[in-house]
Amino acid sequence: MNPVLKLLLEGGHLTTAQMAQVAGLAEAEVEQHMAQLKKDKIFLGWRPVLDLSREAAAEAAVEALIEVRITPERDGGFNRLAERISRFDEVHTCMLVSGGYDLLVIVRGSSLQKVAFFVSEKLSTIEGVLSTATHFLLRYYKDQGFLLSNDESPSQRLNVAP
């Protein structure tokens, strides 16, 4: 496996210089691996992991998970409709899943009304969308590997021990 991809998968925040030290590579080699990952469209970009349930961030955004049932099409299955839905700026994440519905869509908006408007006016009116079920997100407990209510301190070790 690409050694830089391996480090990225571990989810730590390392600079190019730090990645070079950890992987035992020259910085130029790390940059080459990064370039390859971008070229292969594996590495697409960085996003911060934010806990928006904190009071200080309360106004930032409203999120909803939407179960969407759609009609599959000949010669394309779900792809055309899924890609079409994905293009909306309000759509943060869109994935095809097995089970009782087809697409799980995460929508982000600045207010409840805006999200509701998007679902009722934009999403559910697309031809081929059979139904939607909207779940407003109340609270995250874990996001992308981060525990959001984590009060464990890694610094509980004694500084010197035998």
Added chain:
Amino acid sequence: MQDNPSKWVAGHVASLPKSGIRDFFELVAKMKGQDVISLGVGEPDFTTPWHIREAAIYALEKGRTYYTSNLGTPELRKEISRYVTNEFGVDYRPDDQIIVTVGVSEGLDLAFRAFLNPGDKVMYHQPCYVSYHPSIALAHGEGIPVPTYAKDNFALTAEALEEAWQPGAKVLMLNLPCNPTGGTCSREQLEKIAAFARAKDLLVLSDEIYSELTFEGEHISIAALPGMAERTIFLHGFSKAFAMTGWRIGYACGPAPLVDAMMKVHQYSMMCASIIAQDAAVEALRNGADGVAHMREQYHRRRDLVIRRFNEMGLTCHSPRGSFYAFPNVAGVGMTEGEFSVGLLEKEKVAVVPGTAFGPGGRNHVRACFATGYEDLITACDRMERFIGQTGKS
């Protein structure tokens, strides 16, 4: 009060030297709140994997709050037996050849108290874990330190054993991979040590707590060599491989009459290990292999990083095949181990332990534990390099 209360302290306790690591601990404690990066720890930076912690919570929910058999719960001994057979290639019966202890430390104490008559001699390699010599003394034994050398990457050699041997030697104490040196022995070296033990009719106590953290080649237990299981107490535990230091849970395996003797001491002093820790240990052995492999991989990468950086900055350091300790020589940069440790702490806020805390053989060396996250390790190395550049004499 006229009298000195110290008069009640037993002579062999009063004469025990204070742990060398203690002074350094005090020094570091004084710098609290000053952004100190400590490479002075002796435990993993990982918290115990959640599935193991969850098993302990489940044990409490089920009301598992009682004493267990002195030897430990049958489930845990069964799991230990299976694990030791698979990982070390030695078979121990759960019923009478395994005892669960409060960490390897208790296992060691039990062994010394069960097997030493006053004045019996114990050979142990040095630099070594700080408690070996005091534990021998507390059991009224006499320690014979056997030096290991940087030129051998701190492997114990049969030649050094031959040279140090004295009449009255009864026990040989091994700790491979070794804290603090990271020293290990090859199969050939271990076979020679085994032959020496057989020739001198020694009982071997083998503390293999770092065995899962072996990065290259396989770890070989001396108990697995021909003719050795019958004269070896295999000591192991969960602290390092499963990141369970605070649980205080370990075990000892050996010939039934020897385990029975250790059990006698254990039943009258400790009774049993905590049942909650025992239940967690069962979960660790059943489902913990992936977690161990993940942590080992992380330590491996960190080892490569610090060893490369140490050597680049002028500290001679062998690459330890096991454990999470680097044991670099600081003489090359013109400092003693004390000057280096204290200077580095005061000037650059990085704590490493002077090698002499682990015996006189640790002169000119410091112990740096690499069980710390990458960012801190890299920063610590940068600070160390700056310290050497400003203070060192090459």
